[in-house]
Amino acid sequence: MTSTETTESIAIAVLGGGSFGTAIANIVAGNGHDTRQWMRDPERAARCRELRENQYYLPGVPLHPELQITSDLEQAVHGCRIVFVAIPSKSFREVVHSVAPLLAAGTMLISTTKGVEHDNFHLMSDILREETSGMRVGVLSGPNFAKEIVEGHYTATVIASEDEELCSSIQKVLHSETFRIYSSSDVFGVELAGALKNIYAIVTGMAAALERGQNTSSLLITRALAEMMRFAEAVGADPMTFIGLAGVGDLILTCSSDLSRNYRVGYLVGKGRALEEAVAEIGQVAEGVNTVRLIKHKADEMGVYMPLVSAIHAILFEERPIPEVIRDLMSGAQTFDVAYSVKVEK
Numbered sequence: 001m002t003s004t005e006t007t008e009s010i011a012i013a014v015l016g017g018g019s020f021g022t023a024i025a026n027i028v029a030g031n032g033h034d035t036r037q038w039m040r041d042p043e044r045a046a047r048c049r050e051l052r053e054n055q056y057y058l059p060g061v062p063l064h065p066e067l068q069i070t071s072d073l074e075q076a077v078h079g080c081r082i083v084f085v086a087i088p089s090k091s092f093r094e095v096v097h098s099v100a101p102l103l104a105a106g107t108m109l110i111s112t113t114k115g116v117e118h119d120n121f122h123l124m125s126d127i128l129r130e131e132t133s134g135m136r137v138g139v140l141s142g143p144n145f146a147k148e149i150v151e152g153h154y155t156a157t158v159i160a161s162e163d164e165e166l167c168s169s170i171q172k173v174l175h176s177e178t179f180r181i182y183s184s185s186d187v188f189g190v191e192l193a194g195a196l197k198n199i200y201a202i203v204t205g206m207a208a209a210l211e212r213g214q215n216t217s218s219l220l221i222t223r224a225l226a227e228m229m230r231f232a233e234a235v236g237a238d239p240m241t242f243i244g245l246a247g248v249g250d251l252i253l254t255c256s257s258d259l260s261r262n263y264r265v266g267y268l269v270g271k272g273r274a275l276e277e278a279v280a281e282i283g284q285v286a287e288g289v290n291t292v293r294l295i296k297h298k299a300d301e302m303g304v305y306m307p308l309v310s311a312i313h314a315i316l317f318e319e320r321p322i323p324e325v326i327r328d329l330m331s332g333a334q335t336f337d338v339a340y341s342v343k344v345e346k
């Protein structure tokens with residue numbers, strides 16, 4: 001991957017040895033930056049260094065020759081001005097807590113994680129702010145399958161931060177002939193959109209397993225967007241962010257492809273597998289499973305009407321039979337089409 005602009009080479013760390021961490025690290029290294037990818041397992045790190053391939057998470061994709069891979073956290077972040085954090089939400093706080101004392105003041109910390117923390121409804125940027133001090137914080141989110149990024153498919157994403165200079169730095173280090181980076185100042189909206197869309201990927205994956213047609217997909221994706229915007233408005237995010245790349249862009253992508261792990265979870269459950277079996281079979285993070293629980297709880301608490309969230313929650317966690325849940329959904333109150341306001345559909 002070649003950068004389309006000349007930038008000075010800077011030291012950048014990517015925390016996370018999974019598919020997205022590897023994709024980001026490869027792009028940044030390809031743009032000529034001194035890039036260190038940190039993965040916690042020393043054996044896996046050694047194997048990636050030897051083979052120049054992350055065989056488990058991105059098989060068949062050559063790692064950039066200059067990409068350094070280490071399991072030593074201090075070595076990874078030493079002298080870095082930018083640190084991307086690509087760690088699943090379940091372990092995000094633990095990793096940020098460990099790295100915090102190793103960071104220089106003013107380091108740009110960028111979350112790429114599309115999830116919500118267990119129990120307390122914190123998003124990843126909240127955790128970055130809580131676990132560190134004196135850092136600059138941003139989030140990266142958009143329609144971005146790791147596999148397609150590394151294969152060089154034309155892709156766009158969003159860097160969100162109130163810090164304009166941070167956005168511009170991240171645009172420079174990631175931009176390439178095939179990767180465009182848009183900016184936003186709505187951190188909450190961009191981050192919330194990335195977390196919410198995973199829920200609906202489970203729903204559409206399940207619809208695919210039940211051999212539902214394109215009409216059904218379109219129905220689900222469109223009403224999912226209405227639900228996401230309604231929830232956004234209720235919790236104080238800007239619903240307009242949801243019609244951008246990080247919202248409807250990522251929703252369409254993840255709800256339309258079995259490259260999505262969340263979609264595959266829904267597909268396997270739709271084919272009759274138990275949820276735990278489906279998650280284990282995929283073997284990579286499917287953030288939507290946890291996010292469904294948290295959003296259902298929050299929506300109930302706040303009185304936000306989210307019929308698709310309630311339906312998928314009933315199937316995954318309340319042992320309600322799928323046909324019964326679908327029947328309830330289809331016979332629910334028929335309301336306005338173009339409306340996301342809480343007041344209209346409640």
Ligand SMILES: NC(=O)C1=CN([C@@H]2O[C@H](COP(=O)(O)OP(=O)(O)OC[C@H]3O[C@@H](n4cnc5c(N)ncnc54)[C@H](O)[C@@H]3O)[C@@H](O)[C@H]2O)C=CC1
Pocket residue numbers: 016017018019020021022039040057086087088089091094095112113114115144145146147283284285287
């Ligand atoms: N894979 C994709 O296409 C995209 C993923 N994302 C987001 O990126 C985040 C990370 O996802 P992936 O890289 O895809 O996940 P993954 O499942 O491919 O890899 C997760 C990585 O995190 C590591 N990990 C887990 N717990 C850890 C801990 N306690 N300490 C250190 N490392 C730990 C695992 O060993 C693994 O290397 C997720 O929130 C996902 O939603 C965002 C955009 C695209």
Ligand SMILES: O=C(CO)COP(=O)(O)O
Pocket residue numbers: 114142143144145146198201250253254259260261262263285286287
């Ligand atoms: O967020 C993604 C693409 O933008 C990846 O989706 P999954 O986590 O469902 O694979």
